[in-house]
Amino acid sequence: MVSKRKRALALVLTGMMAAAALAGCTDGGGSTTTSSSTPAAQNSSAGGSEGSTDAAATTDILSDAMVNDVKDMLASEAKDGKITLKVWCSSSDLQFEKWLKDQFIERYSDSRYELKITPSSVEEPDVSSKLQADVSKGADVFSFPDDQLRTLVDTGCIAQVSSILNENVKKENTDASVEVCSIDGVPYAFPKTSDNGYFLYYDKRVFSDDDIKTFDGIISKANSQNKNVLFAMDNAWYNAGFFFTAGCESSYDGKTQTTDFDSDKGLSAVKAMAHICESAGSGFIGSGGDADVLAGFQNGTIAAAVTGTWNGPGIKEAIGEENVGATKLPTILINGEQQQLCSFGGYKVEGVRANTEFPTAAQVYAYYVTSEQSQLYRYGGANVVKGKDKDGNDKVLSRGFIPTNKAALETEDLKNDEAAIATNEQRPYSKPQSIVGGKFWSPQGNLGGSILAAKGNLSEDEMKTQLKDTVTAFNKASDNS
Amino acid sequence: MNYLDYVQMTKGQQIAYNLKKFFTGIPGAIKNLFLVIGAFFGNIFKTIGNGFANYGSRFAKGDIGTKLSYIVMGAGNIFHGQVVKGIIMLALEIGYFYYMAVFGLGQLAKLYCNNVPITDAQGNTIAIANGVVGSVPSTIEYVGILQTPQTKFGDDSSVILLYxxxxxxxxxxxxALYIGNTKSAYATQEIKAAGKQPKSIVQEIKSLFDERFHITLLSLPVLLLLMFTVLPIIYTVFMAFTNYDKEHQPPKNLFWWVGFKNFADVFYSDPATSxxxxxxxxxxxxxxxxxxxTNYVAGIILALMINKKGIKLKAMWRTxxxxxxxxxxxxxLLIxxxxxxxNGTLDTMFNTQFHFLSNAMNARITVIVVNLWVGIPYTMLITSGLLMNIPEDLYESARIDGANAVQQFTKITFPYIFFVTTPYLITTFVGNINNFNVIFLLTGGGPNNDTSYSQSGPTDxxxxxxxxxxxxxxxxNLAAVIGIIVFVITAAGSLITFNMSKASKNEEEFS
Incomplete structure (x- = not known):
């Protein structure tokens, strides 16, 4: 044990020294800003830990062997013997996050410093706007959906992930989840849960396993039973999948949205959308939010819907748990052949505030709450965490969120979880939301809405005009600077 | 054309004549408006010019105390016996220069900085910009064993602009205070020259509760108006000339002045936006x-029906x-x-798809109709009050002359209502241009199915x-431009219509 620990520490220290040497080098070269010198230092330290792969396993700083090293790091960072971290999470997660915080404090508290961590509830969609409003009053560690990452990076509110920690993050989590945490190849967040995306929920009494393979099959079966399938065609988050299925590409560099939607591939995507919209009113509903999905399952008008785990409990309540099926998205007819419908993969991730007073402690904490064990606690199953509610009754604190950690996904519980399987099966066909900018959503939604309103009866010229309008609206035509 | 010619015309000719008069009157009204505005600014410049002339002549005629007050505020007052007032003025001068030296000048200097490095997300310089609001960019340091990045935020352009x-x-x-100080110094000099004693501080304070009570009453509201209305308006106007958009958001990014580019974008240069x-x-x-x-007409009709003789339980209907x-x-609106x-309540009830809100034209008609429901009661209340006020003898004599109900309405009731409610109509019109609630809560600007609207919908x-x-x-920045445009439209619109209306032309006369 001792030798392992020494090796790990040595490794970390080597990285640090290399960084210091390089930083000193550039400073001597006459550069006055620390900002320009440090990325080089970053790369070198990253390279350092990559170089010695056999020791890499031991750089897991959360391991029991390294508890004292972490304590040393925290002690060197404490100000007036204190480390205080503010944590934001959604109100429904608060009780679990508080429990997790207690675990962290128990593990890493020390006589040299006082460790104080205070989770409070800030709803995840509000995180970026709240941080922007006054970044200095923001939380040191915060949980948010990955679609806000671009804004947080552009406004400079979020810190890069320490390159040393990132080596572990990259190794331990699924590739797709690591990818959404990076902007232009630079890591900014720790992947936490992988279920912020969508897949197909259906009523097993209505659909057989064969029915749900193709979108057309679902619609015709639903129609024959006087039921409907809901897919929000007027919502860009869902309908963009058609374009990715058609082979369209998209990228966003913080200023410009580059897509090839206005092309023959885009046109075939529009045609595929139009084909499905033809069934609007007879087996297909192309518009509706969460409330409509739940109401539809309750009153029996909807028997299948493309939605996510957040609606899972509601749907189970509406038609009975044993009747709920979940699977990857169906295939769609595009250019005359059936192809797997693509989607946006959504993740919840943990970020660290750029100007936090305790950067090391904040990053270690963020890494801790997204580690394998924490992710399993958050999911539940064999690792279920129980606490008390307000009235003193037993309450499950675990949230049932599907992990991003590879080892966690290999546990028995998750191998048998239908929603986890569906998310997993859809994963190869899902795109990170960082490939589109903020101006993408409204025009792209309008395009779907327009096709839906016409029930798919658009001439090819109309389709082309609308595609052109949509792509133009992704960008402002002229740019400043 | 005199009155006799007018009454000899047929009904159609009269309408045509009135219409012609209305439209030929518009250029005149606009001209008048500009004349009024021109006169307003002319007066301002004249006052300023006179002010400078007086400023010079006061210095020439002033004694040593008055002359000294041109540099040291309050010196003239102290010299002429108003010691406390003079000291207060001096304190204000010192306070102002202290504020400028410690804070104000720095903020003003940062309003326009050249050669400012613009950094990317990693803190690398990617460009050099001129005319930037703020000069210190954010920097990133890598600290601790884990080489964790820590950002030091630089200037915040929006805060600098505000300050x-x-x-x-x-x-x-x-x-203004400085000019007032020289005036006051000269005034006290003249009082002394006339052999009298200037007011003591006690007398000045007393006068604030007596002949100058309006100053005491108005100073707080004016101060609040400046802070919470004028300051934000100026701030917004300035913002319209910067590139404070999605790509230049604080805390990391600075924004800079771009001149009239945003106006050009909105009017012609950016095809999607324009x-x-x-x-x-x-x-x-x-x-x-x-x-x-629609609200106006429907409200009047409703009020007329309720006010009609022979309708029972008027109070109940009104309630x-x-x-x-x-x-x-x-x-x-939410209901x-x-x-x-x-798939809302009505669709479910009749088991069909009405598309009230999911088709552009339907949605537009729907918001206008729903707006009737929200707006009619107000017009009804106002007009029923007016109706009760019309002297009954007017109707009586009209009836004796053989006027029927329609004639009574067009000749007595409507002119009366229209005369009194013109200002109300103008405010309602302006209010409707800015009617956020009805649109936002009912359609949210939707339906979102028209690709030719950039970041908006057909009912926005x-x-x-x-x-x-x-x-x-x-x-x-774009929002500020639109705010300015909305302001110009509503201000110009209401000024022109109000100047053309009878209510403003014949304030004394009525009917």
Missing amino acids: GVLTILITIAFF RTFGKILVWTIVWAIFATF IFVVTAAVPQFVT MNLMLRD LLVTWLYKLTLNEKDF
Whole structure:
């Protein structure tokens, strides 16, 4: 044990020294800003830990062997013997996050410093706007959906992930989840849960396993039973999948949205959308939010819907748990052949505030709450965490969120979880939301809405005009600077 | 044309004549408006010019105390016996210069900085910009064993702009105080020369509760107005000339001055934005006209029906119709949205798809009709009050002369109502141009199915588009431009119509 620990520490220290040497080098070269010198230092330290792969396993700083090293790091960072971290999470997660915080404090508290961590509830969609409003009053560690990452990076509110920690993050989590945490190849967040995306929920009494393979099959079966399938065609988050299925590409560099939607591939995507919209009113509903999905399952008008785990409990309540099926998205007819419908993969991730007073402690904490064990606690199953509610009754604190950690996904519980399987099966066909900018959503939604309103009866010229309008609206035509 | 010629014309000719008079009157009204505005500014410049002339002549005629007060504020007052007042003025001068030296000048200097490095997300310099609001970019340091990055944020352009505007306002106020100080010094000199004693501080304070009581009463409201209305307006106007958009958001990014580029974008140079602007502007005006006049006419009709002789339980009817106004507007609108939306209550009830809100033309008609429900009670209340006020003998003599109900309405009731309610109509019209609630809560600007609208929908008004630009798109500069345009439209519109209306021309006369 001792030798392992020494090796790990040595490794970390080597990285640090290399960084210091390089930083000193550039400073001597006459550069006055620390900002320009440090990325080089970053790369070198990253390279350092990559170089010695056999020791890499031991750089897991959360391991029991390294508890004292972490304590040393925290002690060197404490100000007036204190480390205080503010944590934001959604109100429904608060009780679990508080429990997790207690675990962290128990593990890493020390006589040299006082460790104080205070989770409070800030709803995840509000995180970026709240941080922007006054970044200095923001939380040191915060949980948010990955679609806000671009804004947080552009406004400079979020810190890069320490390159040393990132080596572990990259190794331990699924590739797709690591990818959404990076902007232009630079890591900014720790992947936490992988279920912020969508897949197909259906009523097993209505659909057989064969029915749900193709979108057309679902619609015709639903129609024959006087039921409907809901897919929000007027919502860009869902309908963009058609374009990715058609082979369209998209990228966003913080200023410009580059897509090839206005092309023959885009046109075939529009045609595929139009084909499905033809069934609007007879087996297909192309518009509706969460409330409509739940109401539809309750009153029996909807028997299948493309939605996510957040609606899972509601749907189970509406038609009975044993009747709920979940699977990857169906295939769609595009250019005359059936192809797997693509989607946006959504993740919840943990970020660290750029100007936090305790950067090391904040990053270690963020890494801790997204580690394998924490992710399993958050999911539940064999690792279920129980606490008390307000009235003193037993309450499950675990949230049932599907992990991003590879080892966690290999546990028995998750191998048998239908929603986890569906998310997993859809994963190869899902795109990170960082490939589109903020101006993408409204025009792209309008395009779907327009096709839906016409029930798919658009001439090819109309389709082309609308595609052109949509792509133009992704960008402002002229740019400043 | 005299009155006799007019009454000899047929009805049609009279209408044609009135229409012609109305439209030929418009250029005159606009000309008058500009004359009024011109005279207003002319007066201001004249006053300023006179001020400078007096400023010089006072110095020439002043004694040593007055002359000294041109540099040391309050010196003249102290010299002429108003010691406390002089000391207060001196203290204000010292305070102002202290503020400028410690804070104000720095903020003003940062309003326009050249050669400022613009950094990317990793803190690398990617460009050099001129005319930037703020000069210190954010930097990133890598600290600790884990090499964790820590950002030191630099200047915040929006805060600097705000303090810059504040400093400018304070400077203007100080300048006014300075001129007042020289005036006061000369006035006390003249009082002394006349052999009298200037007012003591006690007498001055007493006068604030007596002949100068208006100053005591108005100073607080004026100060608050400056702080919470004038300051934000100037701030917004300045913002329209910067690139404070999605890509230049604090805390990391600085923004800079771009001149009239944003105006050019909205009017012609950015095709998507300018096309959307044109469409939304037309719909905003169409909406304002329809929403105002449908409510007005329907409210009058309702009030007439309730006020008609022979209708029983008038108070009850009135109460019933006012109940729609008693329910908070947003509750009504949200319930309407639930009823009218696709697969909403009405669709489910009749088991069909009405598409009230999911088709552009339907949605536009729907908002105008729903607006009737929210707006009629107000017009009804106002007009029923007016109706009860019309002297009954007018109708009586009209009846004796053989006028029928329609003639009574067009000759007595309507002119009366129209005369009194013209200002109300103008405010309603302006209010409807900015009617955020009805549009936002009922349709949210939707339906979202028209690709020719950039970041908006077919029922968006300028003001809801502005909201979307600020809250969703963070394009504060474009939103500021639209705010200015809306202000110009509503201010010019209401000034012209009010100047042309009878109510302003014959304030004394009535009927």
